[in-house]
Amino acid sequence: MLVLNVNIGKSLIINDTTKVQVLNVEGSQVKIGIEAPREVSVYREEIYRKIREQQKAT
Numbered sequence: 001m002l003v004l005n006v007n008i009g010k011s012l013i014i015n016d017t018t019k020v021q022v023l024n025v026e027g028s029q030v031k032i033g034i035e036a037p038r039e040v041s042v043y044r045e046e047i048y049r050k051i052r053e054q055q056k057a058t
């Protein structure tokens with residue numbers, strides 16, 4: 001796992017196509033913005049796990 005310290009307003013670029021920007025930090029919550037191509041699915045991990053479990057069940 002790569003761990004980075006990123007200030008509010010700064011961004012990370014992934015694979016030349018996806019931009020992740022830190023929008024705000026309040027206490028233990030971090031608000032991020034994600035710009036990615038429409039064909040790239042973006043999920044919170046707990047939602048992704050539920051989707052995968054449902055796919056395995058069918």
